[in-house]
Every structure is written in C-alpha cells, then in structure tokens.
Amino acid sequence: MIRRWGTLALCAAALLPVTAGCVPQGPAPVDGFALRYEKPAAADRAEYRFLRDRAVADPVLADLNGHLVLPYGITVVARSCSGEGTGYDPAAHRIELCYEDLAEERALFERSGSPTSDEELAEVVRETLYHEAGHALVDVLDLPDKGARAEEDAADDFARLMLLRGRPEGEETLLTAARAYDLAAAAPAPAPEVPMDPEGLEEAEDEHAPPAARAEAHRCAVHAEAPTRHPSLATPSRATCAVTWPRTRDAWNRDLAPILRR
Numbered sequence: 659m660i661r662r663w664g665t666l667a668l669c670a671a672a673l674l675p676v677t678a679g680c681v682p683q684g685p686a687p688v689d690g691f692a693l694r695y696e697k698p699a700a701a702d703r704a705e706y707r708f709l710r711d712r713a714v715a716d717p718v719l720a721d722l723n724g725h726l727v728l729p730y731g732i733t734v735v736a737r738s739c740s741g742e743g744t745g746y747d748p749a750a751h752r753i754e755l756c757y758e759d760l761a762e763e764r765a766l767f768e769r770s771g772s773p774t775s776d777e778e779l780a781e782v783v784r785e786t787l788y789h790e791a792g793h794a795l796v797d798v799l800d801l802p803d804k805g806a807r808a809e810e811d812a813a814d815d816f817a818r819l820m821l822l823r824g825r826p827e828g829e830e831t832l833l834t835a836a837r838a839y840d841l842a843a844a845a846p847a848p849a850p851e852v853p854m855d856p857e858g859l860e861e862a863e864d865e866h867a868p869p870a871a872r873a874e875a876h877r878c879a880v881h882a883e884a885p886t887r888h889p890s891l892a893t894p895s896r897a898t899c900a901v902t903w904p905r906t907r908d909a910w911n912r913d914l915a916p917i918l919r920r
Contacts, residue, residue: 689731690723691791696737702757709736714780715755718787721820726917732794734787744786746793753790755783763838770841778834785817785835792816799913806865812910814872818879818903819910829884832876839873879903 693715698706709715715734732751739756746753763782767774774782792813801812821828866872881891882903 689728690726691719691728691732691734691794693719693734693736696735698757699738699740702738702761705757705760706736708760708776708779709755709757709783712776712780714783715787718784718791722788722791725820725919726795726914727919728798728917730798732791732798734790744790746790746797748793748797751794751797753787753794755787755790759786766838766841766845769845772841774838781831781834782838785821785831788817788820789813791820795914795917798917801913807867810866814867814875815906815910818876819907822879822883822907826884826887829880829887832880833888836873836876839869839876843869843873879907 695706695710715736719734730751732753734753734755736755736757739754739758741758742754742756744754744756744759760779760783764774764779767778790813792815793809795816796809796812803809804812818832821832867875877891878896878899880888881896882899885892885900
C-alpha cells in the first residue's frame with residue numbers, strides 16, 4: 659500500500675517538530691534498505707518482541723540489499739501505527755511495518771479454526787515487506803504511473819519475483835501468504851469505514867486486487883516456476899501460468915536492470 663496521506667508524510671514534508679502525533683524520523687540510511695524499531699504501544703508489545711526477537715524482517719532487507727543498489731536509502735520502521743496500516747510513504751522514502759497488522763493476521767488464522775504457527779506468521783510478514791519494497795522501487799525507478807491498482811499489482815509481482823528466485827522456501831512463503839489471502843477473502847466483511855485525510859478529503863478505497871485474486875496470482879507464479887515441486891497446483895485454470903508469469907517476471911527484471919548489483 660502507498661501511504662498517500664497521514665501524519666508521518668506531513669511531518670517529513672513540513673519539517674514539523676515531534677508533536678501532535680509526529681514521530682522522530684531518525685537518520686536516514688545513505689543507501690539501501692535499513693531497519694529500525696520504534697517503542698510499541700502497550701497493546702503491541704508482543705508483536706514488537708516477535709518481530710525483533712525472531713529477526714523476521716532482517717533476511718528480507720539482506721536479500722534486497724544483496725540484489726539491488728539504490729541511489730538513496732529507504733528506512734523500514736516497525737512501529738505502532740494507530741490503525742493506519744502497513745504502507746510505503748514516498749515523501750519520506752519510508753516503509754512502515756505496523757505491529758497491529760501482525761495481531762490481525764494471527765487473529766485471522768485463529769478465527770478460521772486453523773491457528774498459524776510463528777513461522778507462518780513470519781512468512782506473511784516477509785511477503786508484505788517485499789510488496790512494500792515493490793512500491794519503493796516503483797518510486798526509485800520512476801516507473802510510469804499506470805494507476806493505483808496497476809501499482810499494487812506490480813508490487814505483488816515484485817514480491818513474487820524476489821521470493822521465486824530458485825528458492826523452495828520462497829515458494830512456501832508465497833503459498834502461506836496465499837492461504838492468508840484466502841482466509842481474508844472468506845472472512846465477514848467489516849463495517850464500512852472511510853478514513854479521512856488531514857484536509858478532510860475521503861481516502862480512496864482499497865486499491866489492491868481482491869484477496870482471492872492475489873492468492874491465485876501467487877499460486878500461478880509458484881506453479882510456473884516450480885511445477886514439479888507443486889504438482890497439486892497443476893489445474894486447468896493455471897494452464898497459461900507458464901506463459902503469463904515469465905512475461906511478468908522478465909518485465910520486472912528489465913526495469914530493475916539499472917540498479918541490479920553486479
């Protein structure tokens with residue numbers, strides 16, 4: 659998700675002091691992705707400890723920094739977000755990873771009657787981080803603006819690209835994330851809420867593809883990359899995946915060529 663509105667972006671843009679909900683920015687990394695944790699709200703302490711003690715985000719950032727050379731730094735900040743949700747702030751070159759989102763994901767599995775393991779929750783978080791890194795790279799590369807939904811789809815494609823680079827563990831991460839999307843699709847719809855931006859304008863509706871479509875796109879890509887490891891994914895509806903996914907993967911690789919680490 660792209661964070662278009664929100665206190666953080668306004669604080670960074672206006673250089674406001676740390677008041678009225680603004681949080682300290684801290685030193686920005688010179689280049690590449692860098693991680694820091696903010697003190698959690700009392701309700702988020704368990705999620706903070708989970709992320710920090712298991713070093714959930716560290717392998718994602720190491721993978722990104724080992725693969726790409728960025729012209730400037732992007733900070734990944736784990737924090738309590740007061741309901742704003744995980745997202746990328748292009749004004750601050752910053753990804754916010756919200757502690758609350760972990761609790762929501764765990765609750766989603768538990769309500770389904772199929773509690774998730776800690777490793778499965780970590781996999782969902784990693785897929786989310788790759789997705790938000792995709793937004794950051796659209797910004798870094800100044801890719802053409804094809805609309806909000808197209809960018810969300812591109813960020814999902816980037817997550818698939820990074821996780822499917824010949825690594826079975828990446829395939830499992832995508833399949834776990836697909837399961838989480840399936841559960842989200844099956845969950846009762848929440849009461850409608852329209853968040854407001856600071857000027858009183860209505861925020862746009864969710865620009866992501868529907869959860870069921872995101873789940874299927876993950877499985878399609880896994881099937882295309884590793885059909886022999888996942889024969890159960892070979893259904894008639896996925897007959898075209900071996901053609902469509904390589905096209906998408908190769909398009910991202912062409913875009914990334916200027917910043918690939920040699």
